[in-house]
Amino acid sequence: MSVLENVHTPGAVQLGNIPTSASNLEAHHLKALLDILDSNAADSSIQERVLVTLGNSAAFSSNHDIIRNFNGIKIIGRFISHPKTKAKALNALNNLSMNLENQEQIKDFLHDVCNDITSSPLNSEVQLAGLRLAINMSVTNSYHEFLADYIPCFYTLLADGDKATQIHTLKVLVNLSANPSMTTVLLSSKAPSSLANLFGSKTNSDILVRALTFAANLSENYDRQMHSNRHHHYEDHSLYVLLFRDQTAFKGNLVALLQHPDTDIKEHVARLICPQKLN
Template sequence: MLVRGYGRSLLGMAIGAGICYCAYRLLFAQRRKKKQRDRVGASSSSAGEKVLGVSALRYLHETQAANKPGNVSTSVNDLQPHHIAKLLDILATNSDSSLQEKVLITLCNSAAFSVNHDIIRNLDGIHIIAKALSSSSEQTKVNALNALNNLSMNVQNQELIKDYIYQICSAISLSSLNSEVQLAGLRLIINMSVTDNYHNMVADHLPYLLHLLAEGNNNIQIHTLKVLVNLSANPAMTQPLLTTKVEGSQSLTCLFNSRINREILVRVLTFAANLSKHLGSGNGHDLHANYNEDCLFNLLFGDSAPLQNDIAALFQYPDVEVKEQVAILLINLARLRQM
């Protein structure tokens, strides 16, 4: 069923690619130690590009000024636990979307400091911030997602944020294409998918992730691929990914092209290489299962998959990481052909 018609040429390319792959690994081993390969996490978010929620802090100051003038600093670095508690109280009890946005900016920036992660969690802050995801204000949703993204850098916080993964994925799928909500939501899912713990919670939204990969702009595509690379590194996600229905297959196959953005190309190759590595590897992923015609398996590894016609040409691409992923794919395609 798989990769028929290549015969000796594919095997020869695989052997040559394997030799080159070993040489590249040896030559660039030191470089690779400095860079994480398969699992990628997003950096922390800055709300308003480091613009502090001064208006929210001023609101706090005004509510306390009668008793303790000047007690509240206008610097997020100086926020004390009781300041954070008051901000969370404002967010939980005030329906003014403008004020909520400002409070969330301040909470987001305070959550960029690891010292505040436990404080916010112990004040029930994750639940309070997550409630803002239901807001009708797009900016409020973005600010809430950014705050949760910063909080997700803490493993204990992830245990609470996982309860909102479905809502986060729904916010991504229900928002307009290439919106700030989608970008902020993807950043959060990237962090939540660095470990295998919550991958199954994203499975229902795989078709929309592939839709974003096919139709999104470069920034959305790169962030979507970061999620997909994380998921594909988990053998347990191979079958859900390969059986996912693909719409706009031509848009996806166009990504395996030397003219595509390098950041997209290296990640889409890594995604495919991860899947090819797990396929037929004895982890319960049946190479000869009856896959639907319009699923990801047939797009990547089916008899007439465009990927198989174009992959060897990409070995001429002037980038070490691209060459490495191409080599892995060629080796795995040759292995799968023998099965």
């Protein structure tokens, strides 16, 4: 099941007659805030405060269309290129991405977002903000191709990141793996050998259940491809080789996980060990 990420960021601004609470902002207030950003006259501290307020207001669905109709997505999107405002802009876009019409405009920033995920310090605020936006933008299949080139980076984050980074990354990967047309690129992408360690019984349950969901989705989609006589050659460094070519270690971990106390984990293990036969 795909999950959208909604972010509430502490703090709001008081500029002129603009209310301090995001829940009290009306259309003309939102327009005034966007005009401040669009003018480029404010210093970075004011810009950050405005972006926080717009981001908080975007947590209310009633403001999604208003901000878009004031060209707000494109105005806010420009600020992901500035180091001091990047995280605040990403959080605002993330809340706006809860709206499918908004996603159609936000997609134009996806490559920049993914570059920020790749280049930002590991486990940083900017990296997590970018991952949250990638989660929302990958809930449907519409923009998966924008993320395809960054899959090796996601695998590296999954191997090296802390718990929060791993969970956020897995949410993106689970969304991608639910799309059969992404199976080949996910399986053929370069993956660190340490990823196999995620499937051990000592892995945190929140991480493990998502890792198993990801692997089970790929396994089932790969089986369908083989059933359709669609073959692909996978290189030695690929995720396919790590998980499915030499299955001794992987399956050994799965068998051990059948004793796991978490029912969801055991259900996903069963999907991998005993896949349903195709008709």
